[in-house]
Amino acid sequence: MKELNEYREKLINRLSDAANGFREACLAVKDPYAPIEPGGWNTHQVAAHTRDTDKLVYGWRTLRTLAEENPEFPNFDGDAYMAGHYDPNESLREMLDGLVENIASLTETLRGLPSKAWMRVSRHEMQGDGLTLQTWVERGLGHIEEHLETVKKAK
Numbered sequence: 619m620k621e622l623n624e625y626r627e628k629l630i631n632r633l634s635d636a637a638n639g640f641r642e643a644c645l646a647v648k649d650p651y652a653p654i655e656p657g658g659w660n661t662h663q664v665a666a667h668t669r670d671t672d673k674l675v676y677g678w679r680t681l682r683t684l685a686e687e688n689p690e691f692p693n694f695d696g697d698a699y700m701a702g703h704y705d706p707n708e709s710l711r712e713m714l715d716g717l718v719e720n721i722a723s724l725t726e727t728l729r730g731l732p733s734k735a736w737m738r739v740s741r742h743e744m745q746g747d748g749l750t751l752q753t754w755v756e757r758g759l760g761h762i763e764e765h766l767e768t769v770k771k772a773k
Contacts, residue, residue: 676758
């Protein structure tokens with residue numbers, strides 16, 4: 619159990635570090651509206667997507683799994699969401715600060731959880747049953763880290 623608790627503490631710290639690192643990397647890009655790859659998203663779009671997906675998918679699923687008995691989650695189409703909600707005029711700094719604030723709030727909640735809470739389960743309409751709170755935290759971290767690596771290519 620000690621190793622599992624240590625893993626979870628490191629997971630929480632990595633989540634916080636990833637959000638802060640993502641903010642720093644995005645703000646370091648000289649032209650956040652230049653495509654990162656030909657025909658691809660720019661840094662501003664990646665930042666909006668990462669913030670929104672954290673808030674509307676991974677953070678939301680984590681908190682609902684904690685609060686509800688075996689909630690079921692619908693699939694989330696990030697591209698469709700971006701097509702209908704992306705605002706190129708939104709402040710990059712404010713959007714990134716929002717991501718960091720959401721992660722800080724989530725990590726504060728996670729730090730106070732008993733071990734049993736990490737094993738609370740949920741289900742997903744496409745991914746099936748038995749998805750734990752820990753699974754959503756791990757996936758949220760993975761999503762931020764993936765986009766951090768993407769943004770690093772824009773420098």
